[in-house]
Structure formats: structure tokens, C-alpha cells
Amino acid sequence: MTRPIYAIGDIHGQRSMLEDTLALIEADGGPEAPVVFLGDYIDRGPDSRGVLDLLSSGLAEGRNWTCLKGNHDRLMEWYLNTPPVHDPYLLVGFDWMHERIGGRETAASYGVTEITGRRMFDLADELRETVPDAHQRFLRHLQLSHRAGGLFFAHAGIRPGVPLDAQTETDLLWIRQEFHDDPRDHGALIVHGHTPVQSAEHHGNRVNLDSGAGYGRPITAAVFEAGKVWELGAQGRVALG
Numbered sequence: 001m002t003r004p005i006y007a008i009g010d011i012h013g014q015r016s017m018l019e020d021t022l023a024l025i026e027a028d029g030g031p032e033a034p035v036v037f038l039g040d041y042i043d044r045g046p047d048s049r050g051v052l053d054l055l056s057s058g059l060a061e062g063r064n065w066t067c068l069k070g071n072h073d074r075l076m077e078w079y080l081n082t083p084p085v086h087d088p089y090l091l092v093g094f095d096w097m098h099e100r101i102g103g104r105e106t107a108a109s110y111g112v113t114e115i116t117g118r119r120m121f122d123l124a125d126e127l128r129e130t131v132p133d134a135h136q137r138f139l140r141h142l143q144l145s146h147r148a149g150g151l152f153f154a155h156a157g158i159r160p161g162v163p164l165d166a167q168t169e170t171d172l173l174w175i176r177q178e179f180h181d182d183p184r185d186h187g188a189l190i191v192h193g194h195t196p197v198q199s200a201e202h203h204g205n206r207v208n209l210d211s212g213a214g215y216g217r218p219i220t221a222a223v224f225e226a227g228k229v230w231e232l233g234a235q236g237r238v239a240l241g
Contacts, residue, residue: 002149002225002226003034003225004028004029004033004223004224004225005034005035005036005148005151005223005224005225006025006028006029006033006034006035006036006221006223006224006232007035007036007037007038007153007191007209007221007222007224008021008022008025008035008036008038008209008219008220008221009038009193009200009208009209009210009211009213009219009220009221009222010038010039010040010070010193010194010209010210010211010212010213010214010219011037011040011041011045011051011213011219012040012041012042012043012044012045012048012072012102012213012214013041013042013043013044013045013046013047013048013050013051013102013105013106013109013214014045014046014047014051014213014219015045015047015050015051015054016047017213017219018054018219019054020219021219021221021232022035024221024232024233024234025221025232028223028232028236028237029223032064033064034064034065034066034148035064035065035066036065036066036068036146036148036153036191037055037065037066037067037068038068038070038154038155038191038192038193038194038209038210039067039068039069039070039071039072039073039142039155039173039193039194040070040071040072040073040155040193040194040210040214041055041067041070041072041073042072042073042076042102042106043072043075043076043101043102043103043105043106043214044102044105044214044215045105045213045214046105046109047109048105048106048109049106049109049110049135050109052135052138052139053132053134053135055067056134056135056137056138057134060134066143066146066153067138067142067143068143068144068145068146068153068154068155069139069143069144069155069172069173070155070156070173070193070194071087071155071156071173071174071194072101072102073139073142074139074173075087075090075096075101075103076096076103076106076139077136077139077140078096079095079096079103079124079127080124080127080128080131080136080139081124082128083121083124084121084124089170089174095120097115097120097123102214107123107127110127110130110131111130112126112127112130144167144169144172144173145164145167145172147164147188150188150189150227151189151191151224152164152186152187152188152189152190152191153191153192154167154172154190154191154192155172155173155192155193155194156171156172156173156174156175156176156179156192156193156194156195157171157172157175157176157179157180157190157192157194157206158171158172158175158179158186158190159171159175159178159179160178160179160182160184160186161184163187164186164187164188173194174194176194176195179192179206180195180203180206182205183204183205184205185205186205186206189205189206189207189224189229190205190206190207191207191209191222191224192206192207192208192209192210193209193210194210195208195210196210196211196212196214196215196217197210197211198211198212198217199211199220199231200220200222200231200240202229202240202241203241204241207222207229207240207241209221209222222240223237229241
């Protein structure tokens, strides 16, 4: 019998929601249920520090979790580099601390609230000293993708027409329309987040689990078993697609 695998969409600093979602998964699949997290653990929500603490602690305890890297996670990782690195995929004039990105909320969760007017290098130095080493290691060691049978998990999606084992980091973390608009079979069902929607969507060749937690909407968990997909909620499994 094939064991179900669970996936959780973008979290964006919502620790309380994440705890509730993990409780739903444990009720459905038990404490050893395999869970793939699709990235974007931080930014915008109120408790990015709490989310990273929960996830890094769970991995250290040996939980059956696979944590993928999201573009927001890379923004934080690169900002904490020595020296900090700017992500060229951001819009011109944007950096992690731009008010539309969410780095300010993440910094505040670590007690760093003086942002405006400060030099990037000074702010990065303070954050580097404040963010626990365990959280920095967690960010550095996140996986870019995960393959499980006929499922391929990635934060943003894949570049259509490119073999799954040859995808670039930038596409796995940032791609949108070229992937969304392509109706082809990609060789696996692509499970992703990155682009917020009102609720989880199954498009036949891909499943989007980013239901907008970064904007206060609920986190989505899905169950994949025997070729079927369900959204997991308080009332149990609901078929998706």
C-alpha cells in the first residue's frame, strides 16, 4: 500500500496557522507522516522567527519533513551573507527590506525594528548577530526540489521543456507565467506555491498550494495518495481537482 505524502504551501511567518496545519496532518497521517514544505517560511506574517524555530527544531528531532527553499527564504539567506548579496531577480529599487517584500516584519520578529534610513551593511551585521545560528543553517541547507514517485515538489514551479533534474535554482524559486500557462505533461505532477490564489488549485499538470498566508488567509495542506489529491481541513480530506 502506497503511503500518503503531505505538502504545505507558503507559510509567511504564520506560526500559529502552521501549528494548526501540522495538527491536521498528524490527525490524518500520524506523527511520522512525511511532509514536504514548499518554502517561503518568512516575511509578511507576525512570527517568522517562530516558524523557523519550529521547523529547524523539528528537523533536529528527526521529523519526517522535507523543507524546500522559497524565494523569500533565499532573500533572507543572501541578506545575512558577508557581505549581503542582492537578489537580481527583484524589481529595480527593491531589496529584502522594501515594504512590499516583508523583510521588515521578519526583522521585527527578531527584535530588530530600526530599519528606515539605515545602511544595508549595518542592518545586515545586526541581523547576523541576532538571528540564531540554527536558523541561518536552516536557510542555507534548504533543498531546491523533491521528487517522490509521480510527484515533483518545488517552490515556484519548473521551466517547461527542461528535464526535471536540470532545472535552475532561479526557475525553481521564481518562475510564474511561463510555467502556469503551459498545459503540457511535465513528466510528473508539479506541486508548488509562490503565486497566491484564493484557495488551492489543481490544473491537471500542476497543483498550487499557496493560498495567501502572507496576506492573512489560511495555510493549505494537501494529501497525495494513490494518484489522488485532497485538500486537508478541519473536516478531513476534500478532493481537489
